[in-house]
Amino acid sequence: MRISRRNFVAGAAGLGLSTALASRPVHAADESIRIGLLTIKTGPLASGGIDMERALIMYLKERDNKLAGRAVELISADTAGVPATARTKTQELVEKNKVHCLIGPLAAFEALAIDDYIRQAQIPTLSVAAAEDMTQRSANPWFVRATSTSSQCAHPLGEYAAKELKYKKMITIGDDIAYGHEMCAGFQRVFEDNGGKIVQKLFSPLAVPDYGTYVGQLKEADAIFLGFAGSNGFRFLRQFVDYGMKDKMTVIGGMTALDEAVLRNMGDEALNIVTTCWYSAELEAKPNLTFAPAFRKEFKYDPGFYAASTYVNGAVLEAAIKAVDGKVEDKKAFMAALRKVNVDTARGPVKFDDTGNVVGNVYLRKVTRKDGRLVNSVFKTYPDVSQFWTYGKEAFLANPVYSRDYPPAKNLEK
Template sequence: MTISRRQFVGGVAGSGIASMAAPSLSSAQAAGPVRIGLLAAKTGPLASGGIDMDLALTMYLKERDNTLAGRKVELIVADTAGVPATARTKAQELIEKNNVHCLVGPLAAFEALAIADYLTEKEMPTVGVAAAEDMTQRHPSPWFVRPTSTSAQCAYPLADYAAKDLKYKKIVTIADDFAYGHEMWAGFQRGFEDAGGKIIQKIFTPLATPDYGSYVAQVKGADAIFLGTAGANGFRFLRQFIEYGLKDKMAVIGGMTALDESVLRNMGDEAIGIVTTSWYSAELDNTPNRKFAPAFRAQFKYDPGFYAAGTYVAGAVLEAALKATGGKVEDKKAFMAAIRGSNADTVRGVVKFDEFGNAVGDVYIRKVTRKEGRLVNSVIKTYPNVSQFWTYDKAEFLKNPVYSRDYPPAKNLEQ
């Protein structure tokens, strides 16, 4: 795999970009382009998400004439293929060969964990998309922020909603068998059981599972099944779940990528009514999203979801930081400090970072409905200012192991 280069040659900066503390436009341009490296899984089982990451960040830059804070921007995209070793190799190429000033990405939790120490060693400002918990918990890096969420951050409100609003008592969970699936499942289990419910069965499936039939056959009777899936896995599982006649017997609810907008475009009425959770929906009614979602849909013929919004938000965070520093991206410490304090107004709302570099923001409970002939994730409830620690005491939370396949232990499994 090769790294593709895009040299964006745009017009002059728009009015209001440079602050009084910023250098003049000519001096900013003389400093050369800001080189942004994007780590995106554009091939492999997570390719749909990686492609959306590329499309949305490219779109963000083009909308601004490929100029941020008076400086031209060069976007260099590396395909990680959803493989940890490849993600590390590509990160090294971007930093040591292409001399990027900052990184966006990668997509998958296991990719982020594979490059975390290297990014800190190289003091590389990084705006993450992957949800790996410990990158903003027990092992935070001063060079990393995440404007999206941890794996479990959006699962807590869904667990609360399932127990208190939907009145579910027993739930079966099925999740992808890698870090993201483990952490999302664990957060959902903890939140649901703390709210009075029981997880009676947990099933983990390989990331590249072509046939879910054997797993569907194992599903026990419950009020609902929780999908902790990424990419197209939620769609493939749901299709076979319906073929086995189970959707008429139990409800389906899902994590933030289970029925992402990029997945919904391939589905039909079988998805209607399914409840999911996320920090974003293409249906959000705020000023940046009223522009972004229709523009993305007009260009690519489907709504933006988690992955597209993730890099579009990253673009806004980077732009706010560049404006705050007058475009002086070469001063890495000042630039990183500006990223952490950016409070950018984005398509998900205003992004605020906690002391660990993770976003604190609204989380939405969504229901699949049909609108103007297409399936959308309509917002039905908002949980405001959700922290990665939910309602738990932060100090006590961090004393425990990171969420995993076996932690916290499932105490209500039925044999």
């Protein structure tokens, strides 16, 4: 399987082969830092995966393809959203291309598939995937996540839906993968802890061709929470509207349900829908005032979750490389520096807890129109949100990892 390569090192034509790179001295000032990007460029999650690559390329170009004075080479691998392929591509990046670190993968099930290999290879990994337990009960010491766990942004929305929107009965629907399970479970837990009831839980295959059967079986409720990735939230909402459901039930969504990458294909059906995320293209964080306009200018749409994920990870990576004076070959020191990063990014400030997961802002957003386009306008900020929400680390970890079956659904209606 071929790995697509993007080389950003001026005058490095003679150094393009991994074997040539591997044969050089361990730390030479003119040797490039090799970054392996695990992304998805084919399949139902491809739109997000392509945005990941675009934004990381942009981050490096803005710095003349150098970090801490060392040239950078980015090597991209298309995992196709298949766990076995993600593992194969990871091994190729580490063993063949001799990368110094990994960024990605995109999907939680991909991260779980390479978890043991990351530990074995001791390869510093800046994750985009939201797989919960990799920073919880089975924390991976070679792993940091500057985005969020699957449930981290759903927790605040669960509280908001119960306390401020005053919803009593809700439905959750999401992709039938770890990401969807964990996101919906986190929302359910907080919503029900604040007095609400989840009366129906639905999960659909990641590549389901049609959502009609799911829309047709929806029970009566105040609102429905969407736990979709990629373009699936957009596809579900279209059919939800076609079936005449929007006037009967409010829609709210998780991090990627109405991502900026799909908003550009939507119309008035998306207006006023509330979603939760750690990012919005409308944020006034200083780095985002550079990133969002530049991305929009080049690609003609706003950056969202997927683009911001790698741009933010670029800032985390740069801060860590500076902290070790560019000596990324010292893997333990480099990994320790990643864990200690505290840096302003396009999402706002980023720091990590003792398991390597971000503690950062979560934003509630509402779809509005701005200059003729749909945007996710931020109307409420939850600062310094932990992956453990308000439950406390010990109490949170005493329970099973979020799943299809945990927390138990005690209020389902038959």
